[in-house]
Amino acid sequence: MIGKEQMGLLKQTQDTWEADVEKRGVKERKEQFFTRSKIPVKRVYTPLDLEEAGFDYLKDLNFPGEYPYTRGIEPGMYRENLWLIGQYGGFGSPEETNRRFKYLLSKGITAFTLALDLPTQMGYGSDEPMAEGEVGKTGVAVNSLRDMEIIFGDIPLDSVRLIGTLANAIGPMALSWFMALAEQQKVPPTAFIGFLQNDILKEYVARGAYFLPVPSGLKLSIDVLEHCARNFPNWLPLMVCGYHFRDAGGTAMQELAFTVADALAYIEEMIKRGFRPDDFVHQFQFHFSAHLDLFEESAKFRAFRRIWARVMSERYGSRDPKTLKAKIHLYTAGSTLTAQQPMNNIVRITVAALSAILGGVQFPYLSSMDESFQTPSEEAAQLAIRTQQILAHEVGITDTVDPLGGSYYVEALTNRLEEGVWEYLKKIDSMGGAVKAIEQGFYQSEIAAASYQLQREIERKERIVVGVNEFKVKEEIKLTPLKYDPDAEQKVVARLQSFRKERNNPAVGRALDEVRRAAEANQNVVPSVFEAVKLYATVGEISQVMRDVYGEYVAGKTYF
Amino acid sequence: MFNFPCARWVPRALLRRNATRSNYTVALRDRGAEEQNDEVSGRQEVALVLAERILQGEIRAAARLMRDIDDGFKSAVEELKLLYPHTGNASIIGITGPSGAGKSTLVDQLTALYRRHEKKVGIVAVDPSSTFTGGAILGDRIRMNRHAEDAGVFIRSMATRGNLGGVSRATGDVVNVLDAMGTDVIIIETVGVGQDEIDIARMAHTTVVVMVPGLGDDIQAIKAGILEIGDVFVVNKADRDDADHTVHELTARLEMDPDKDRAWQPKVLKTVASRNIGIEELLGEIEEHGAYLHRSGMIRHLFEEKNARIFLELLKERLFAEVFGHLEVNGRFREIMEEMANRRKDPYSAVEEILAQRFGPLSGGSASESNPPVGARLGEEK
Amino acid sequence: MNRRIRILIAKPGLDGHDRGAKIVARALSEAGMEVIYTGLHQTPERVVSAAVQESVDGIGLSILSGAHMTLIPKVLKLLKDKNSDDIFVFAGGIIPANDILKLKEMGVAEIFTPGAETTDIIDFVHRTVAREIRQ
Structure with missing residues (x-):
């Protein structure tokens, strides 16, 4: 690149320039500038910053589609295929969700994530006491396969390319629903990509949708991975999540590091079951947030691809591009949205999405502008789709691959993030890996500290949040409230209870006994759960079997 | 002020x-x-x-x-x-040990077991107060709150409020309230931040010291005080690889105890509280120790010691408060400070004068010479 | 002889987003209060039992799942049933304006929506405790 002599000259020139700038005596807006994740930011970046980091174009960037995939996992990226325009949806009753799904299909979505309510996600039936008030609230209540049949009524599974749900604690049940639906609809499993989040480890840290103790929760996730590795090699049964660490107040560095560490824990478990990483790692996706610090975020996605390729090649000696390429799934960070002046959220979501597309992600999902105070209305959901379409077609960022590549600043950030992740990984390794680190509260304490610091910065106005701590207006929040059936919960409960009487209960009982036997014998539970699901055993019933066998998780020490 | x-x-x-x-x-x-x-x-x-x-x-x-x-x-x-x-009927169990040993989880499981035995359980869980703000986050309930709805369990979280020694000053009186309510078993969980938490042994009938494998070589570093107060030792999280090593080390340390010929020989038990393993054995051993206390008459001895200590502590506090309160209010305290500052008065004479004013002439010469216990001195006055 | 303020911070229901609850717990403790934290997934019954046993001044409930219109009224009712409605209740989370009005009518002392500052919450607790003592 630049020769030694030129570097010397550059250094001299920069020193003089910096001195001249200082001499002007103009005060900068802040003593010290930082990225959102507390990486110090310099006045200006030059080739010297890359030189200092020992930057080597071919080693550190290379070409798109080439190791270490910093510039993208495919050679042509968005010049060849735009990303799948996906949407997260589902609320109230199965019928309402079916209508919403059809509406979204008519707007041109190519991927769909079914949102489940919390009781379903945590293995409770809609009629259990813990479910009261929660049924149909953050997503749809799915008690049994019958509900899935209604949700996907007149919608063949292959009408979109990617379809799945965020089940984490109930992976075997959710997988069985899609297997059973495909069987009923006679759609071959190769005709669409079924995906699950199925990342239980992060639940114990950030989102709390767990019910079994950590080792048993992990076992169910791995059962799903194993079943898919053997039977559905084109499906994506695991989405390792960093998003939730970030939304819980963590930094970009924590988001990346804990995601890598968790992924390694899943890989180790699969190795214990006799698999090699190249057998199944291509079925992983990674789920991150897109925050508002445009360049740091783009650097984050670039850094992640490089870290992942290096980890897989250095730890496991993988040479298989399918293993080395990290597919990034993304959601614009809900925690950046404000309830105040909600229209401002449209701008925030756009910037976050921009960072993701500049960062070369595969599946961007956009928040709805009204998300911080209600389940998205149809209008807001459409706006989220339109935002993606504008970015795809009108602003030119999809016409060349990795347009930020070579920016001194972005490359310096990419390097710094990678460095920080290696430091974290070393620490987590020394604790004995992700499971131990989580059990000892390491992630939790790191995130809590970052989260509290961020809150303090906002309250001291060291960080401005427009409409919240500055530029406030007196306002009454006027938005189209989502119309949903206020009796939805009662209806779901009533239907569940009458439905229980209609099915073949002796057969359900026998199927549940089989599930219990498999769980007690520590076998893969997916085959027995699949049989029970087909007989319309409910999530609550199957989960109760798991609770009986494995016990329930009680949170450990909490960090503030 | x-x-x-x-x-x-x-x-x-x-x-x-x-x-x-x-x-x-x-x-x-x-x-x-x-x-x-x-x-x-x-x-x-x-x-x-x-x-x-x-x-x-x-x-x-x-x-x-x-x-x-x-x-x-x-x-x-x-x-x-x-x-x-109405007090004096409850069995009082102290649970102490380092932070992260799983004390709360152990208390939670013990409580569940006591409930199966139909015992009424009271729990006093102590967490540290901040020395800077006086505030505290009391988080021990997180692991026990499943018992919140059970009318047979009363959980109280307390902050140390500046007290060292693993419990707060008020803990003893709070235990008395639970005792008077007819609680059968009162479990006190200490702070566990590595202080010398030996106060618990004076309060509890049976003190359980909880250890955990993998805290490094610190079995060596365990202060002798902690070993002396334990009536039962528990190595929790015993499903970890190095659990047996910890048990072995702990047993060896206990055998080095100069008092090892005492009538009660503490045992080292293994538990995995998070999976409810070893809890029955632990409860059995706690009850065994309780039975020993009664069999040997030690329980009377314990009460005598405890009563004397409580009485003397109260007396000290009250005496001090009585005497000092007057001094502060009438400005005498400030005067004495000034007199001492310019060396016109020595502290020994100052104290003697004040006590003489309050209680009449002291009989036993200079207080600073003999320094008998406050209670004894008061006795002489009468 | 001032009371040390005691506050229970709870997450009733199944919502597991505890970022806000933890920030509030820490901020109140740094303001010199004793904060009892009960962790995730609490039933209203457990929350109220804990509040009574701990004799707190107030209960702070954090709910982001949309179940607030079921869970908060239940907490209020249980407090009344236990003759403990001198314990004030405040809440935080994603709660629409209409529901805020309804909840306040039912007796919730204050509701903090996203963007609320911890200093406001601390002030609110101090004010409310002072008022309770005057009464």
């Missing part, structure tokens, strides 16, 4: 002065009018009401008294007087 160190006993004189600053008459949150009066006249009536309600098992009244105790309310003493005859 001189920062008065006693939370429980505030000199009357100080109170009187505070009264002019409006917050002496402490408004209680109970809205019963008669309860809002902390004056002597109303006090007996209040006490009867609250203590009676507690003896009838009213949770809310007990909780309120616990708060009054913790906040150092004078009225609380009157209540405690009435409750005292």
Whole structure:
């Protein structure tokens, strides 16, 4: 690149320039500038910053589609295929969700994530006491396969390319629903990509949708991975999540590091079951947030691809591009949205999405502008789709691959993030890996500290949040409230209870006994759960079997 | 202002002065009018009401008294007087050990087991107060709150409020309230931040010391004090690889104990509290120790020691408060400080003068020479 | 002879987003209060039992799942049933304006929506405790 002599000259020139700038005596807006994740930011970046980091174009960037995939996992990226325009949806009753799904299909979505309510996600039936008030609230209540049949009524599974749900604690049940639906609809499993989040480890840290103790929760996730590795090699049964660490107040560095560490824990478990990483790692996706610090975020996605390729090649000696390429799934960070002046959220979501597309992600999902105070209305959901379409077609960022590549600043950030992740990984390794680190509260304490610091910065106005701590207006929040059936919960409960009487209960009982036997014998539970699901055993019933066998998780020490 | 160190006993004189600053008459949150009066006249009536309600098992009244105790309310003493005859029936178990040993989880599982034996359980869980702000986050309930709805379990979280030694100053009195309510078993969980948490042994009948494998070589570093107070030792999280090593080390350390010929030989047990393993054995051993205390008559000895200590501590506090309160209020304290500063008065004579003024001429020469226990000295006065 | 303020911070229901609850717990403790934290997934019954046993001044409930219109009224009712409605209740989370009005009518002392500052919450607790004592 630049020769030694030129570097010397550059250094001299920069020193003089910096001195001249200082001499002007103009005060900068802040003593010290930082990225959102507390990486110090310099006045200006030059080739010297890359030189200092020992930057080597071919080693550190290379070409798109080439190791270490910093510039993208495919050679042509968005010049060849735009990303799948996906949407997260589902609320109230199965019928309402079916209508919403059809509406979204008519707007041109190519991927769909079914949102489940919390009781379903945590293995409770809609009629259990813990479910009261929660049924149909953050997503749809799915008690049994019958509900899935209604949700996907007149919608063949292959009408979109990617379809799945965020089940984490109930992976075997959710997988069985899609297997059973495909069987009923006679759609071959190769005709669409079924995906699950199925990342239980992060639940114990950030989102709390767990019910079994950590080792048993992990076992169910791995059962799903194993079943898919053997039977559905084109499906994506695991989405390792960093998003939730970030939304819980963590930094970009924590988001990346804990995601890598968790992924390694899943890989180790699969190795214990006799698999090699190249057998199944291509079925992983990674789920991150897109925050508002445009360049740091783009650097984050670039850094992640490089870290992942290096980890897989250095730890496991993988040479298989399918293993080395990290597919990034993304959601614009809900925690950046404000309830105040909600229209401002449209701008925030756009910037976050921009960072993701500049960062070369595969599946961007956009928040709805009204998300911080209600389940998205149809209008807001459409706006989220339109935002993606504008970015795809009108602003030119999809016409060349990795347009930020070579920016001194972005490359310096990419390097710094990678460095920080290696430091974290070393620490987590020394604790004995992700499971131990989580059990000892390491992630939790790191995130809590970052989260509290961020809150303090906002309250001291060291960080401005427009409409919240500055530029406030007196306002009454006027938005189209989502119309949903206020009796939805009662209806779901009533239907569940009458439905229980209609099915073949002796057969359900026998199927549940089989599930219990498999769980007690520590076998893969997916085959027995699949049989029970087909007989319309409910999530609550199957989960109760798991609770009986494995016990329930009680949170450990909490960090503030 | 001189920062008065006693939370429980505030000199009357100080109170009187505070009264002019409006917050002496402490408004209680109970809205019963008669309860809002902390004056002597109303006090007996209040006490009867609250203590009676507690003896009838009213949770809310007990909780309120616990708060009054913790906040150092004078009225609380009157209540405690009435409750005292009803105490002395509960088994008191102390659970101590380093942070991260799983004490709360162990307490949670022990409680579940005691409940299966139909015992009423009280739990006092102590967490540290911040030395800077005085505030605290009390998080032990997280692992025990499944018992919150069980009428047979009463959980109280307390902050140390500046006290060292693993419990707070008010813990003993809070235990008395639970005892008077007819609680069968009272479990005290100490702070566990590596202090010398030996106060617990003076309060509990049976002290369980919880250890955990993998805390490094610190079995070596365990202070001898902790080993001496344990009646039962537990290596929790015993499903870890190095558990046997920890058990072995601990056993070896106990055998080095110079008192090892004592009648009770502490055992080292293994538990995995998170999976409810070893809890029955632990409960068995705690009961075995309880039986030993009664069989050997040690329980009487324990009570005697405890009673003497409580009496002497109270006496010390009260005497100090009585004497010092006057000094502060009438300005004598400041005078003495000034006299000492310019070396006109030595502290020894100053104390003797004050005591003589208060109690008449001292009989036994200079207090600083013989330095008998305060109680003994008072006895001489009578 | 001032009371040390005691506050229970709870997450009733199944919502597991505890970022806000933890920030509030820490901020209140740094303001010198004793904060009892009960962790995730609490039933209203457990929350109220804990509040009574701990004789707190107030209960702070954090709910982001949309179940607030079921869970908060239940907490209020249980407090009344236990003759403990002198314990004030405040809440935080994603709660629409209409529901805020309804909840306040039912007796919730204050509701903090996203963007609320911890200093406001601390002030609110101090004010409310002072008012309770005057009454």
